[in-house]
Amino acid sequence: MRLTPTQMAWRAAQDIEDGAYVNLGIGQPEMVARFQPPGRQAIFHTENGILGFGEAPEPGAEDWDLINAGKKAVTLKPGTAFFHHADSFAMVRGGHLDVAILGAYEVAENGDLANWSTGPKGVPAVGGAMDLVHGAKRVAVMMDHVTKDGKPKLLSRCSLPLTGVGCVTRVYSSLAVVDIEGGHFVLREKVPGLSFDELQAMTGAPLHTDGPVADLIAPEL
Amino acid sequence: MRLTPTQMAWRAAQDIEDGAYVNLGIGQPEMVARFQPPGRQAIFHTENGILGFGEAPEPGAEDWDLINAGKKAVTLKPGTAFFHHADSFAMVRGGHLDVAILGAYEVAENGDLANWSTGPKGVPAVGGAMDLVHGAKRVAVMMDHVTKDGKPKLLSRCSLPLTGVGCVTRVYSSLAVVDIEGGHFVLREKVPGLSFDELQAMTGAPLHTDGPVADLIAPEL
């Protein structure tokens, strides 16, 4: 009754249009690439200078000059292009990407995102996240609806250091699909069997609706 | 007893070191490339995206995709590279050129240069001159010492709209080689037979010396 990360990735993939230019955050969002609906083909961008790369190679066939932002080996496809980092982030910052799908620690109802720092202890690392949230035409988050100890990750305001201000427009969570519109969470889909009130109790800010809430159903994957 | 433009170009070429990256302004300065001293080879840059190009092709052999900033046909040489305009001016503005040799209407003793506009009438055109004067490590001017009607072109202050402030360090004129140091014209060479006072009379600001003034002698060309 909650989506696995793989199922969240499947759900996020359903919203990607044919021909879209897409950046997938390192980690779980990378799985989105596996679930492109039939007849649609997105073109994937990675910060380290590849557009239009293919899936992971067979183990043992890796070329370590051909990796993605998560330092995992990828492959060439017809139409791949290489470029340097300034051109790569010109694509990002210049608004040329259609979609970025990122992981998150917290998302707020005003669209703020926190996904780079859990606070002053530990080694901070930001990578390309702060660029992506201000560049892609649509910035979506894919994450569990609550933390491992059950605390909401959708909040009225983020408590952790921000990655970007007012940048997220849709969250694919393990329990729901939530849009961010006009400073509010708007519930679009929820897993069947979970009531609105139960979902609200696991959400740190009011859930609004402005139409029917669909069932969030993903195939077994 | 005055140098022709070709001889001025020859003189300017004597100061270009082996391996220097050089941009030559359109028009008369382009001739500098013909007179590289034996054993030295400069690498020429043109604003429109070529480094290391060669001389003009035979008439009839022009390729109009292979032109210099003056829209004249050039040729390839081993080691030529092509690039776009932003990279080309990164070379200029970023201080990667060793020398730029430009034409001028006026040069002032404070190093100011006027070479793009003769005033409000006519069509203004600036091209790459304003970038070159703030980019190249050494900005030199090659010009007649006086205007066609005998007025000085080396002045205490420019009267025409400026191309750049305090940017010129050496002038190769038809009568002299003049350095600009500490806000003064310092005479290095003058054509033989012309006295210091005669030269001073054709110069719009005091000529200083800080050592012997050599004879400016160019071969017949």
Next chain:
Amino acid sequence: MDKTLPDLATAVAGIEDGMSVMIGGFGGSGAPIELIHALIDRFLATGHPKNLTVINNNAGNGHVGLAALIEQGLVAKLICSFPRSSDPVVFTEAYKAGSVALELVPQGTLAERIRAGGAGIPAFYTPTSYGTLLAEGKPVEEFDGRFYVQERWLKADYALVKAHRGDTLGNLTYRMAARNFGPLMCMAAARAIVQVSELVQPGAIDPEAVITPGIFVQGVVEVPDPAQEEALNRANAHHPEVPA
């Protein structure tokens, strides 16, 4: 995901009155003559588009390409660095008559402003033009003891660009110094329309050799054996042709 356009008329069909249009090329090299002429033909047939703001390094030469675009009356304003050429009569007369406005921009600043538009950089500082008429009215700031002028990004509704090879995804290569402003204009325009001398399938261009990745391109139209502006001018060509 096929960005191929069927013909030149379709390629320029979306350009509307008052739009800004970047046009590639430095002098004649890289000038997308066939796209420009298709735009003129549309204007002569329909009266549109007009009042265009055109961004190009120059202002045209002779009576073809950009010069013809001005001569036929489509252009209200030109942003360029060097409005002189071997035969600049069309622009010169339009400018003196006040029918075309001119924004003169140093060449490197023009290139960097266009790149900034494509790269999401709204403003940057450059030493270029400091202390000159062309810096008037612009913010000046001191960095490390030297003065710099603040310049703004430059974007456009359309770019018309000439490339050499292009695949159906919009990956492009250029030919020699015809590269010039093309890659930058593709980045900075909402819709970059590119005429390519050879249209190929994805995979035909070495991924290392791609100069403009397809993400910057919205439409590709094949124009084999494109005209060279310089050659047209040496033949005293006009567009549209002058009746004999």
Next chain:
Amino acid sequence: MDKTLPDLATAVAGIEDGMSVMIGGFGGSGAPIELIHALIDRFLATGHPKNLTVINNNAGNGHVGLAALIEQGLVAKLICSFPRSSDPVVFTEAYKAGSVALELVPQGTLAERIRAGGAGIPAFYTPTSYGTLLAEGKPVEEFDGRFYVQERWLKADYALVKAHRGDTLGNLTYRMAARNFGPLMCMAAARAIVQVSELVQPGAIDPEAVITPGIFVQGVVEVPDPAQEEALNRANAHHPEVPA
């Protein structure tokens, strides 16, 4: 005009205490392992250079390359975007012990600051990091109704870069995604020293395929069959080698 350097020791000989050194690579791809190891060898033999400020996207992995440079004590400060890796122990311990300072920069801002350093742009505005901790203390300005952070150029005394083919004039090509920061760092360093897998004569590289024109390169040293950081780490390599 031949920029060829005879060996790795000569290539890194000019780097002095306290200098800033840009090091190419994104993770292991493009990491100039041999140049870095030559620098370590020099330090172990002479005690110099030390107190380096290193600019790289990451902070090393395992005990080779950049991680070894930190582990052996040459680095006083690191400017990077992502100091994590599959085996980040060397940097993590040095950072927690306070022996290495960290300036964390968003990756696109890091790339653009380096490009700006190479292109003579002392400052630019970016939306990246607006409203975050990483924008603290930086000027903010509004353009067209949106807020942007002012970022400064980044230059260095040296760049150590790995390329694929290079000619004796310094014209370079790269191999796939190993290109990453290399072309930018060559622009931004006073002296860019490049290890190439294959050194060729001028003319051997297609002028259209040159990614870094030689004007940005001061020295080239041939290192055939260069090590891949990822492969070294999978073999648990250390530099210098740990006595058995």
